[in-house]
Amino acid sequence: MSNEVDKAAEEFVEALVDVFEASKSGSASLELRSRLAKARANAEKWLSTPQYGEAVFKAARIAGWDWT
Numbered sequence: 001m002s003n004e005v006d007k008a009a010e011e012f013v014e015a016l017v018d019v020f021e022a023s024k025s026g027s028a029s030l031e032l033r034s035r036l037a038k039a040r041a042n043a044e045k046w047l048s049t050p051q052y053g054e055a056v057f058k059a060a061r062i063a064g065w066d067w068t
Contacts, residue, residue, distance in 0.1 A: 005046045012036075012043035012052075013059045020063035 015036040022028040028036075043052055 005051070008039075008042045008046035009051060009055045012039040012047075013055050013062070015039040016056065016059035017062045020059060020065060024063075 015032070016039070019028040019032050019036050022032055043055060047055065
């Protein structure tokens with residue numbers, strides 16, 4: 001089960017980073033948003049609320065967004 005949690009978190013972070021980065025230069029494509037929606041649904045299935053929050057902040061840090 002831990003493997004599924006790690007995989008779900010990684011896919012969600014990667015998809016969210018891609019959407020964040022695309023948003024910096026305009027808007028995210030339908031393909032990117034669809035990928036994020038799929039990754040988000042899977043993350044919500046496998047991750048606890050704190051894990052989900054960590055994944056969002058990790059993606060923000062990777063993308064260079066300062067939410068502090």
